[in-house]
Amino acid sequence: MIRLEEVRLGYNGLLVVRDLNLTISPGEVFGLVGPNGSGKTTLLRAISGRLAPQTGTVYLNFRRLSELGPKALAREIAALEQEVSCSFDFTVREIVELGRLPHLERWQRLSFQDHEIVTRALALTHTLEFADRTIHSLSSGERQRVWIALALAQEPKILLVDEPTAHLDLNYQIEIMELLRSLAQRDLTVLVSLHDLNLALHYTDRIALLSEGRVLALGEPERVLTEGLIEQVFRTRVRIVDGTGERYIVPVGGGRKIRS
Amino acid sequence: MRQCKGPLALSSLSILLVGAVATGIAIGAVPLSPFDLDSTHLFILTQIRLPRVLLAALVGGALALCGAVMQGLFRNPLADPYLLGIASGATAGAALVIALHLDSYLGALPLGAFLGGLLVVGIVYRIAKTRVAQLDNYALILAGVALAALFSAVTSFLLFYGGASQDARRLIFWILGGLGGAQWLYVLGLVGTLLVTGAVLLLFARDLNALSLGEEMAAHLGVEPRHLRKILLLAVTVLTAVAVAVSGTIGFVGLIVPHILRLIVGPDHRMLLPTSALGGAVLLVLCDALARTVLAPAELPVGIITALLGAPFFLFLLRRRAQAGVPL
Numbered sequence: 017m018i019r020l021e022e023v024r025l026g027y028n029g030l031l032v033v034r035d036l037n038l039t040i041s042p043g044e045v046f047g048l049v050g051p052n053g054s055g056k057t058t059l060l061r062a063i064s065g066r067l068a069p070q071t072g073t074v075y076l077n078f079r080r081l082s083e084l085g086p087k088a089l090a091r092e093i094a095a096l097e098q099e100v101s102c103s104f105d106f107t108v109r110e111i112v113e114l115g116r117l118p119h120l121e122r123w124q125r126l127s128f129q130d131h132e133i134v135t136r137a138l139a140l141t142h143t144l145e146f147a148d149r150t151i152h153s154l155s156s157g158e159r160q161r162v163w164i165a166l167a168l169a170q171e172p173k174i175l176l177v178d179e180p181t182a183h184l185d186l187n188y189q190i191e192i193m194e195l196l197r198s199l200a201q202r203d204l205t206v207l208v209s210l211h212d213l214n215l216a217l218h219y220t221d222r223i224a225l226l227s228e229g230r231v232l233a234l235g236e237p238e239r240v241l242t243e244g245l246i247e248q249v250f251r252t253r254v255r256i257v258d259g260t261g262e263r264y265i266v267p268v269g270g271g272r273k274i275r276s
Numbered sequence: 277m278r279q280c281k282g283p284l285a286l287s288s289l290s291i292l293l294v295g296a297v298a299t300g301i302a303i304g305a306v307p308l309s310p311f312d313l314d315s316t317h318l319f320i321l322t323q324i325r326l327p328r329v330l331l332a333a334l335v336g337g338a339l340a341l342c343g344a345v346m347q348g349l350f351r352n353p354l355a356d357p358y359l360l361g362i363a364s365g366a367t368a369g370a371a372l373v374i375a376l377h378l379d380s381y382l383g384a385l386p387l388g389a390f391l392g393g394l395l396v397v398g399i400v401y402r403i404a405k406t407r408v409a410q411l412d413n414y415a416l417i418l419a420g421v422a423l424a425a426l427f428s429a430v431t432s433f434l435l436f437y438g439g440a441s442q443d444a445r446r447l448i449f450w451i452l453g454g455l456g457g458a459q460w461l462y463v464l465g466l467v468g469t470l471l472v473t474g475a476v477l478l479l480f481a482r483d484l485n486a487l488s489l490g491e492e493m494a495a496h497l498g499v500e501p502r503h504l505r506k507i508l509l510l511a512v513t514v515l516t517a518v519a520v521a522v523s524g525t526i527g528f529v530g531l532i533v534p535h536i537l538r539l540i541v542g543p544d545h546r547m548l549l550p551t552s553a554l555g556g557a558v559l560l561v562l563c564d565a566l567a568r569t570v571l572a573p574a575e576l577p578v579g580i581i582t583a584l585l586g587a588p589f590f591l592f593l594l595r596r597r598a599q600a601g602v603p604l
Contacts, residue, residue: 066495090498097496103351103488104543114486118498122479166489170497 017042018063018174018207023072025058025229032058033229035072040207042173045200047216047237048209050226051250056209057098059226060176063207064095076174090118094167095176099183100159102151108162109147112137115169137168141195157188164195174205181212193219213254213265217241225249241265282547285540289554293333296561300329303565305573328458331522332564332578333557334466335455336529338519340556341470342512343530344537344548345477348484349508350413353538357516357530360416360509361424365396366520368427370450371434374443385450386462386521393517396423401509453526453579455564462522469518473511474553480508481545488543526579528586529556535593 018040025033033055040046048056061067062074065081074081076092084092094115102111115137116130126134138144141161151159160180167175177196181189193215200206200221210216216223216237223240225233227249233240246254246265253268302308306320313321342357350359358364369392370385378384400423404415435444483504486494491501516530533556534548541547560578563585567578 064496066492086495086500087498090496093496095496097490097492100489100493103490104348104353104538106485106488106543110485110542110544111489114482114489114497117482117486122482 017075017077018205019075019078020062021073021075023062023069023074025055025062025067025069027058027067031070031229033062036229036231038224038231038234040174040205042205043200043203044221045197045206045208045219047220047223048207048226049211049213049216049223049241050232052211054226054249055229056226057178058229060095060178060207060209063174064093064176065089066095087118090170090172092172093174093176094170094172096163096167096178096180098178100163105150105152107148107150108143108154108165109134109138111151111162112143112147112165112169115166118170133171134169137165140168140199141165157184157191160184160188160192161195164192164199168199172204174207175199177206177208179209179211181210181215189215213241213246217263217265238263282541282544282551285537285551286547286554289551289558292558293554293561296558296565297329297333300332300561300565301325304568324458327460327463328455328564329561330463331458331466332455332561334463334470335519335523335526336533336560336563337553337557338466338470338515339526339530340533340559341474341477341549341553342516342519343556344534344545344552345484345508345512346530347534348487348545348548349505349512350417351488351490353535354531357512357519358525358527360400360420360513361396361427362393362513362516363520363525364424364427364431366390366393366517367447367451367525368392368430368434369395370524371431371447374447374450375434375437377443379446383461389450389524390517390521392427393520394513396427397509397513397517399423449577450524451579452577453524453582454567454575454577455523456575457522466518466522469515473515474549476507476511478546478549480504481549484508484545485543524577524579526560526582528582528590529560532586532590532593533559535590 020036020038023033023036024031036059048059050056058067062069063081065084068082076084081089112134113126116126116134119130120126135144138147141164143158143161143165146154146158151162154162164177164180180192180196184192189212196206196208197219208220220237222235223237224231225240225245232249233245243254243256246252254265255268257264257266301321304325306317308317308321308325339357343355346355346357346359347353349355366389369388369390372392373379373385373388378388400416400419403419404412435447483494483499486497486499487501487504494501494504534552537548537551537555541551560582563581564578567576567581570576
């Protein structure tokens, strides 16, 4: 469980997130949505321990996050940056094996059990079939699955993912979101920032709608992503339509200037 | 596929190194043969040839190892051991020793070069650290470029002001790099440094792998990037400074060798670092043997040979990679 209490975040005088309170429960897929610059990535950085709050506290299971050392933290929380890249052409398996780093001493080699965990992470993300190919030979959708496999090899309780579907084709977007959903069913807490509101609507249990560093609305996706709130935050008119029993957010354009 | 290549590469490089060392010992102005050793030959073998060949192996190994680490640390295959200005600092140190006519004292020249090299990297590190971004790669590289220019100016001034042609010649010879001054003392000093720093670098090889995914991702895997950089830069700087102090600024070994080995054994630093060290040793022993024989009895600075071989090979690599569409 993650709890943020009166957390204020920023970089050198620039305040990004203001006095934020938030609790994320185990096993849920929690979505962060909001316009560019609303503080999604900054919030994720704070929860991953990479950005210390200016005031307030981040708790992980009732312990202060700042009390945990980098390795202990990496055993609890896995985090994927918005754009991961690899500067050398490692194989997929070599990369996923790095997920075992927080569990190993410096001189320790991967045990049989470690290799099992790596193989399981590869299998769960459907990357096992190209485990011996090099990372630069894969498509971006396949690579995104490899990064998730890497995170799973850490055996974390919490997975933070920043915009996993950006730059992906539609089929890959669905694939990644369904993968994250299925992982949550295996008791992983997934905290994901999304710019695609429909993905957020369909694949998350709860959503925080961020605007200018504040949580404007919090709760079930259907209750947060309303026409009124979306228009207020994104300054674009949308309509929520029912199609085959599911709801879809459709932008109708024009912003506030156009009247219906 | 690569997994089996690793140990194979390691053992074949070891055999190659033994062969290269044997060749290096045998050939030279006075050919040596194990079946025909009188006291003169024995003297040449133990006091001249052997320390020289061993020093070549150690310097080559040290430079290639440092190059591999720097390329991993800066996530850039164009990085080399001299990236942060250590070569120009060492040169300025050597120039100062020569200009002050201190180089007749035993060890003064290598000591001056060593201190000059350390000084530059120390200043670069301090400058990069005070920046807001705190010690990021660009700050380090930019500070390195600036300091290298500054210390080159010092060297140029000393060359110009000193004027005496004998001094200038000596300095130029030092800059070009060579193993002519090899002594057992240098060999022992470099062996000790290489053992200590090499062990440290190998211990952090897996962290370097994590760093390939970027500093933030490495941090998420429990590797503290700033901490890692501090340790690795310290080890690389000391090792490079010692290597440069005893041999001058030999170029291209630290750049080319890790490249070649990355193509053969893959990017895993646990395999790349030791194979690079072995590969660098083989390369420099052979280049030094060439340097001693092509114009015999005269001697070419080995730096000319490494650059002559290294630059075209590097262009070939760039071309190959561009054609294959592999990002550099």
